[in-house]
Amino acid sequence: MAEELYFEDVNVGDAVPELVKGPLQKLQHVMYAGASGDFNPLHTDDDFAKAVGMKDGVIAHGMLIMGFVGQAVAAWIPKKNLKKFGVRFAGMTKPGNTITVTGTVTDKRVEDGDNIIAGTVAAKDENGDVKVTGKFEASLPSRS
Amino acid sequence: MADLSKVGTEYPPITWEIERGKIREFAKAIGDFDPIYQDKEAAIKAGYEDTPAPPTFLTVPMMWCDKMPAVINDLKINFMMVLHGEEEYEYYRQMYPGDVITGTPKVTRMEEKTSKSGAKMDMVTLEVLYTNQKGEKVAKARSLLVERK
Numbered sequence: 001m002a003e004e005l006y007f008e009d010v011n012v013g014d015a016v017p018e019l020v021k022g023p024l025q026k027l028q029h030v031m032y033a034g035a036s037g038d039f040n041p042l043h044t045d046d047d048f049a050k051a052v053g054m055k056d057g058v059i060a061h062g063m064l065i066m067g068f069v070g071q072a073v074a075a076w077i078p079k080k081n082l083k084k085f086g087v088r089f090a091g092m093t094k095p096g097n098t099i100t101v102t103g104t105v106t107d108k109r110v111e112d113g114d115n116i117i118a119g120t121v122a123a124k125d126e127n128g129d130v131k132v133t134g135k136f137e138a139s140l141p142s143r144s
Numbered sequence: 145m146a147d148l149s150k151v152g153t154e155y156p157p158i159t160w161e162i163e164r165g166k167i168r169e170f171a172k173a174i175g176d177f178d179p180i181y182q183d184k185e186a187a188i189k190a191g192y193e194d195t196p197a198p199p200t201f202l203t204v205p206m207m208w209c210d211k212m213p214a215v216i217n218d219l220k221i222n223f224m225m226v227l228h229g230e231e232e233y234e235y236y237r238q239m240y241p242g243d244v245i246t247g248t249p250k251v252t253r254m255e256e257k258t259s260k261s262g263a264k265m266d267m268v269t270l271e272v273l274y275t276n277q278k279g280e281k282v283a284k285a286r287s288l289l290v291e292r293k
Contacts, residue, residue, distance in 0.1 A: 001178055001179055001180060001186065001190055002178075002190075004191075021175060028173070028175065031172070031173040032173040032174070034169075034173070035166070035169045035170040035172075035173035035174075035204070036170065036173070036203050036204055036207050036208075037203075037204060037206075037207030037208030038203070038207045052224065062228045062231075063200060063203050063228070063231065064173075064174065066200050066231055067173075067174035067176070067198070067199075067200045068174065068175075070174075070176075070198060070199035070200045071174055071175070071176040071178075071198075073199065074176075074178070074198070074199055075178065078190065078191070079180070079196055079198070079199060079238075080191060080192060080196070080238060082199060082235055083234065083235055084232070084233065084234050084235070085199050085200075085232070085233050085235075086230065086231065086232030086233065086286070087230065087231055087232070088229065088230045089227070089228055089229060089230065089231075
């Protein structure tokens, strides 16, 4: 659970604590399909995935990887303070991949009386291949 | 091939009741065992009214509402050629169990682009602004779909 995070305690250049997920299993694709409602067989059926050109079979839902990134961000910045969160899907994730989420605070400002921090995030596999890049913005409480 | 004249089109609203069990199931499927999603008491201690919906939860109404196939058809997009390019959320309020959210999907941008390798793609941006049962804005979701041609 994220501890309360105060504006005064965050600085540009600070790292979002790293989160490591995996190695991914096909079972997680099935769980995520059921939870999210995305039943595209590309994520759960190897025969289907191969038939549409994925030589190794199923790939993970992009939104599952975004979910990992959201987990990493909200483990540090309480979810209630999160104002914006967006990603670009850059690469496919396969079963067996281990995903590491990292991030950095890139901006800190006071805007209309709100204490805003903003940063970038990325999810990469064990080979350093980028799966997702993204950004976040949060409004933090002040100690004063 | 996407029908680029459809920019600005609004589709019938998505209405979705936020359920405690679905929040728990969704967080577990991600492998996020933060107790605020599992346990109301833990959530209250952390400053929430109840177990909040996780950051990417708005994909649930989008995928479970059964309205996307009609949108994809109307836009004349070949579903087999679609990639999810980007996903972005703006959060205004928490979503808790029992909330009923409603949002109208709107096509805000459509354009053809050419990739570095020369392949042509149609880029379709879909936005949904959700309000809750009190009429309060809760969040905006923006999805970029890329149709390879």
